[in-house]
Amino acid sequence: MSLHTSEHIDVQLTQIRLEADDVASYEFRPVGMSELPAFQAGAHIDLHLPENRVRSYSLVNDPQERYRYVIAVQREATGRGGSMWMHNVPRVGERFTISQPKNDFPLCESARESVFICGGIGITPVVSMIRRLERVGASWHLHYAARECARAAYADDLAQIVDADSRVEMYFQNEGQRPDVRSIVERAPAGTHLYCCGPRGMVDDFIDACAVRPQEEVHFERFAAANDAASEGGFEVVLHRDGRRIAVSPGKTILDTLLDHGVDVQYACSSGVCGTCRVGVVDGVPDHRDDFLSDEEKAGNCAVMVCCSGSLSPTLVLDL
Structure with missing residues (x-):
């Protein structure tokens, strides 16, 4: 059964091509629909992978093309495993779920140069x-x-x-x-x-x-936030919905800690730039290390990017 909602699209992998050493491109075509949603140059899609992983990739092809989306993935041996999985596992013909295109890097077509x-x-x-x-x-x-x-x-x-x-x-x-x-x-x-x-x-x-x-x-x-991820630890996160208190140890990020304790959190870039791991803050003062939230949002302390940010208060209560 094809998945087509306002947020998700079912696609089929139709081509894998080597573009350079450690870089492969992946062509996806729609399943159950004649055209994919239009996109503008600079846009990206979120690709859903096994184990609740989500990865964001820029669209490489001509925005005029509605019959396919093309992304390119660079193999990163020291990453969180998404790129290694993409280079080692997928085969032509397999189906994936993707997001609607999003654009945080728009092109000004009317510029003189x-x-x-x-x-x-x-x-x-x-x-x-x-x-x-x-x-x-x-x-x-x-x-x-x-x-x-x-x-x-x-x-x-x-x-x-x-x-x-x-x-x-x-x-x-x-x-x-x-x-x-x-x-x-x-x-x-x-x-x-x-x-x-x-x-x-x-x-x-x-x-x-x-x-x-x-x-x-x-x-x-x-590709990554301007600041290093907060991994000093030494504070607790409290899950507001079930009351669990989890200590964040030195060397761990909040995301690492949540995943270690089986908390279901979506994440993509793991670098504080895509916004996928945004979690609401109920109480406490985050140590914002991301490049996604605006200065006003950071000052309001209503949300935190758990992949890279930490806590300035002994306890950070999350809307989880």
């Missing part, structure tokens, strides 16, 4: 953006950093674009090349929209370099 700075798997939302800008005939320039040529996903696809030699600049770490983020930003003409997706250091440099630019022209998406 778009400049993209990305690193590693951060290329994935940018590929979709470039496909869209090509379709509407807009001007763009890409600065793409990777460890080495063999690990640069979609580099061959990008090279096929007209005038790619003048619009795509590649930087390979093993050859001593790194993009000068500040210089790139400073050279961008007024009115340019700037985008960055990549490792923490790159995004931090980008935000710093863009401090004097109009903020409506500055766009970024992180």
